[in-house]
Amino acid sequence: MSCDLVKVSEEARGRGVFVVYTTVELRGRADGDPLGGVVSDYVTYLRSSLTLEGLKYHPVVRAYRDFFWRLGIDPTKVRPSSEALARRALRGEFPRVSPLVDAGNLASLRTLVPIGIYDLDLASPPFIITLSRGRVKFYPIGGREQELPEGYPIMVDSRGVVVHLYAHRDSSLTSVRESTRRALIVGTGVPGVERGLVGQAVELTVRLSSAVGWAQEGPTCEA
Numbered sequence: 379m380s381c382d383l384v385k386v387s388e389e390a391r392g393r394g395v396f397v398v399y400t401t402v403e404l405r406g407r408a409d410g411d412p413l414g415g416v417v418s419d420y421v422t423y424l425r426s427s428l429t430l431e432g433l434k435y436h437p438v439v440r441a442y443r444d445f446f447w448r449l450g451i452d453p454t455k456v457r458p459s460s461e462a463l464a465r466r467a468l469r470g471e472f473p474r475v476s477p478l479v480d481a482g483n484l485a486s487l488r489t490l491v492p493i494g495i496y497d498l499d500l501a502s503p504p505f506i507i508t509l510s511r512g513r514v515k516f517y518p519i520g521g522r523e524q525e526l527p528e529g530y531p532i533m534v535d536s537r538g539v540v541v542h543l544y545a546h547r548d549s550s551l552t553s554v555r556e557s558t559r560r561a562l563i564v565g566t567g568v569p570g571v572e573r574g575l576v577g578q579a580v581e582l583t584v585r586l587s588s589a590v591g592w593a594q595e596g597p598t599c600e601a
Contacts, residue, residue, distance in 0.1 A: 381599035384564065387508040390531050394445070394569035395507055395544065398576045400584060400598045401498065402478070404559045406591040413480050413590060420487050421467045430468045433461065438490040441570030442545055449530060458545045459492040477590035478561060479554050482583045491565050491579035492545045494533075498560040501552040502535045505562070507544065507601075516540045519550045533564070542566075560595065563587075573600065 384399050433439055442458035457465070463486055466472065472487075474480055482493040512528035517540075526532065531544035541552045545566045554561060563583050565576040577598065584594050 381597060381601075383503055383562065383596070383599070384505045384507070384533070384601050386601050387506055389509050390507045393448075393509075393531060395531050396567040396573065396576070397507065397601050398565040398567070398573065398580045398598065399601070400563050400580055400594055401596040402561050402563060402584060402587055402592045403595045404591055405593045408477065408590040413477065413484065413586060416484055416586065417472050417474075417480070420484055421470070421472055424464060424467050424487060425470075428464070428468065430465060433464055433468065436490060438571055438575070439464070441568055442492070444570065445545065445568040451530075456546060459494075459547065460486045460490045460545075463487055464490060476554055476556070478558070478587050478592055481586035481590065481592070482563065484586055485579045485582035488582060489575055489579040491567070491571065491576050493579055493583055494542050494548050494564045494566065495554050495583075496541050496548070496552045496562045496564070497554055497558045498562055499558070501539065501541055501562070502537045503562075505533050505535050505541065507531060507533045510540075514540060516543060517550050518543070518547045519553050521547075561592075 386395055439461050443453040446453040467487055482495045486493045510526045510530045510532050514526045516524045516526050532540050533542035534540050541549045563580055565580040567576040
């Protein structure tokens, strides 16, 4: 894989959008629950360092919230995915979805950077992050079909399928499932968040996913 799998349009880049991404492939199935201890450790660490009331003041969380406000979106109602995950963890909950998704969620929990993971056999690369033009359909995981407002950053594949609502939610059409064998991992950046931190979030996802049978397939790229 070369570093042209994901591109950011000029109009989205003008909003300060950037991503770090890579691909992984399934090499085997892990026995037991290799991530169980990591879940416990990461949740304990978060709860020892942040509170539910103080979370919104963390500089990384603040940066994603400010990004949403600039889009005209109230982040207290439509939360960046990493903040939503952290809020659940601070209440003592951590959703276990699948080994690969769990790896991404753990990396997001530790860095507070939203991580998206997409089935490369269900999507049609390459991908571009652009701004919605209005009357665009989105089929979120666990939700009903939505018609997106104009001007919202989205990631679409070559067919025009919306696979990601930026820094918030992923599509059910290209989500990771039991049959997934190849996947795209994307760390979503916004103004005020260092590229290095987004890269660390992606690298941590790869490292954690290796414990459950996934191996990095392509280089780590920035766009």
